[in-house]
Every structure is written in structure tokens, then in C-alpha cells.
Amino acid sequence: MGQLEGKTAVVTGGSAGIGLATAKRLAAEGAHVFITGRRETELEKAVAAIGNATAVSGDVSVAADMDRLYERVREHGQGLDVVFANAGINHIATLDQLTEEAHDALFDTNVKGTFLTVQKALPLLNDHASVILTSSTAAEGGAAGMSAYGASKAAVRAYARAWADELGSRGIRVNVVSPGPVNTSLWDKAFGDRAEEMMETVAAGLPSKRVGDPDEIAAAVTFLASSESSFVYGANLYVDGGLNQI
Template identity: 70%
Template sequence: MRNFEGKTAVVTGGSAGIGLATAKRLAAAGAHVVITGRRREQLDEAVAAIGDATAVVGDVSVAADVDRLYERVREHGRGVDVLVANAGTNHLATLEELTEEAHDRIFDTNVKGTYLTVRGALPLLNPGASVVLVASTAAGSGTPAQGAYAATKAAVRSYARTWANELSGRGVRVNVVSPGPVDTPLWDEVFGEGAEEVKKSIASGLPAQRIADPDEVASAVAFLASRESSFVYGVELHVDGGMNQV
């Protein structure tokens, strides 16, 4: 179904993983998708895979880059109907190991980046627009060495509650998708050569007996972005293979 025919969607971190899968799904349903990321070559490849898409190089933690993203959206002339704040990063370190630099870097991307992304969109959000923030089930898990990452995702979830109230008067809905383990390139960045073994170990403890494909998370994002969820405000939808539910 082309639920997003004639709509404009913005997806940050749209060149890989959950962001790319979401951008492809929204475009297939009729949206023109504007994606952003830090690497031009990867963005160009993503645009070719998505189809009806525009790519803007930028870092969501840099206000000037976010401003440039929305200038391109203004040029399109239709405002924003769907905003998916997906860009994020991870860093594994215990409290003892975590450096101030690493702490600030992950908070800048995951928390400040989400804030700048949504704040920058405010003048462009059309009535009836949907904002979907991508958090993580790690926010509530207390997993060792995930403290900084989990704290950023807890902040994202908290933002959604407040923004759902603040923007409801404009007819804008704000919700959260919190994935569990998903097969994205971030695993290789975090775990290196040991990524496959870590994925297998985690999958064995899930009711689903596997980790998610990015498109399965994209399906949840698309639901919250669509009129199919028109009475859903401030929810956190876990897409975790039963990790936190069973």
C-alpha cells in the first residue's frame, strides 16, 4: 500500500542499517525521502537503492549541518510529514574505562543529535506529521559496558514523552521504536572480528532464536509514521524478538 503518497520524509542515519531500511520502505510507499549521513559515497549508494530520495551529507550533532539538511527540505517545498531521528552510535566501555571524550561523543550523536534534528524540523512539520525516535531496549537493561549508550537511549525515550505533549497541539505525534539486537553494520564497528560470535550468543537467548533484520524494525517505524497509528502518542514500541517481554 502507498500510505505515504505525496509525503516528504526525513530519515537521519539513512545510509545503512535501520535508517536505510526505513527510507526504502517509506519510498516504496510513495514518500520522497531525504536522508542524511556523514559519508557521501555511502549516501549515494543508498539513494540508488531507495529510488525517490535526496541525500545531504552532514553530522546530526552539528547544528550547521542540520540547518543545511532542512534547507534542502525547504527547496522541496512540501514541509515534513514524517521525521525519523535514527542516527546513532555505540561505544562499549565500563564506568572505569569510559573516557570523557568517548562519553561526550556518544551523547553528542545520540542525544544532542536527536534534539537538533527534531528542533530543526519544527518550522517544517506539517499538521498531522509523525515523528519517530529510534531508541533501544538497552536503555532499561543495565548491561555492563553499555552504560553511556543506554543512558543516551533512555534520554531519547524521555524526550519522546515530553515532545508528544508539547507538539500534540499542532497535530504532530511523537513515538519511539526501541529495537533489540538488529543485524546492522554497527556490530562490526563495535565488536570487530568477534561480531558474528556475539550475535550468535545473543540470538540463542531470545524467544525468536535470531536477531532482527533491519526491515523488521523499519516496519514498526512505518506503522508509527502512518495514519494506521493515528491514536498512538508517546508510545515505546519494543522490536526485540521477545528479549524484554517473555
């Protein structure tokens, strides 16, 4: 414990799932964590669960909302050491079913939101800060119904490569974590009453024979956030139960 003592972190999509688990872990390691999300009630509950945290409601795809978040970070007065650009959405639809509205919503949150999260953080980033982006195994897979989501996450992976090069002269590390199937509320949103059945079906095809837990992704993000990964730049860390590895 204490790997991030005295550090300041931002976690987008921090009120539930992987974001909340990671915010808890970063706080446990000593960081003050700023979380953001669109639902104020859930943010308030998350702050109570995290402890050393501040919530700022907002939408990552709206520049003014991100300016407001980073103004609160600036007021904290210690710069910024960790950015976990995690907010994301999914929408399952085959090519003939995919609407322009759904396609744009995916790219607004997953791609534009990641861009704004990192670009708006630049004036506050301390030297040797760590930026972690959330991609997905879907960025390389070709599952039916996941084309727009996979394309959006492939864009996130491309961002990390270029940004790692651009920011490396300051010792700022940009890396990616790519979760596989993880037990979060996204399953319920995507599959409704079939969520548990779908998780069991997916798990059966994994070397792990189970889906992941948000805490397992949080552990990987914490590694990338800490000095333990000081020579890791532009990497993509799969935490996927072996899905994309065999």
C-alpha cells in the same frame, strides 16, 4: 503500498542499517525521502538503492549541518510529514574504561543529534506529521559496558514523552521505536571478528532465537509514520525479539 503517497520524510543515519531499510520502505510507500549521514559515498549509494530520495551530507550533532538539510527540505516545497531521528552510535566500555571523549561523542550524536533533528524540523512540520525517535532496549537494561549508550537512549525516550505532549495540539505524533539486537554493521564495529559469535550468543537467549533484520524495524517505523497509528502518541514500540518483554 502507498500509505505515504505524496508525503515528505527525513531519515537521519539513512545510508546504512535500520536507516537505509526504513528510507527504502518509506519511499516504497510513496514518500520522497531526504537522508543524511556523514559519509557522502555511502549516501550516494543509498540514494540509488532507495529511488525517490535526496541525500544531504552532514552530522546531526552540528546545528549548521541540520539547517542545511532542512533548507533542502524547505526548497522541496511540501513541508515535512515524517521525521525519523535514527542516527546513533555505540561504544562499549565499562565504567573504569569509559573516556570522557567517548562519553561526549555518544551524547553528542544520540542525544544532542536527536534534539537538533527534531527542533530544526519544527518550522517545516505539517499538521498531523509523525516524528519517530530511535531508542533501544539498552535504555532499560543494565548490561556491562553499555552504561553510556543506555543512558543516551533513555534520554531519547524521555524526549518523546515531553515532545508528544508539547506537539500534540497540532496532531503531531512523537513516538519511539526500540530495537533489540539487529543484524547491522554496528556488530562488526563493536566486536570485530567476534561479531557473528556474539550475535549467535545473544540470539540463543531470545524468545525469537534470532537477531532482528533491519527490514523488521523499518516495518514498525512505517506503521508509526502512517495514519494507521493515528491514535498513538508518546508510545515506545519494542521490536526486540522479546528481549525486554519476558
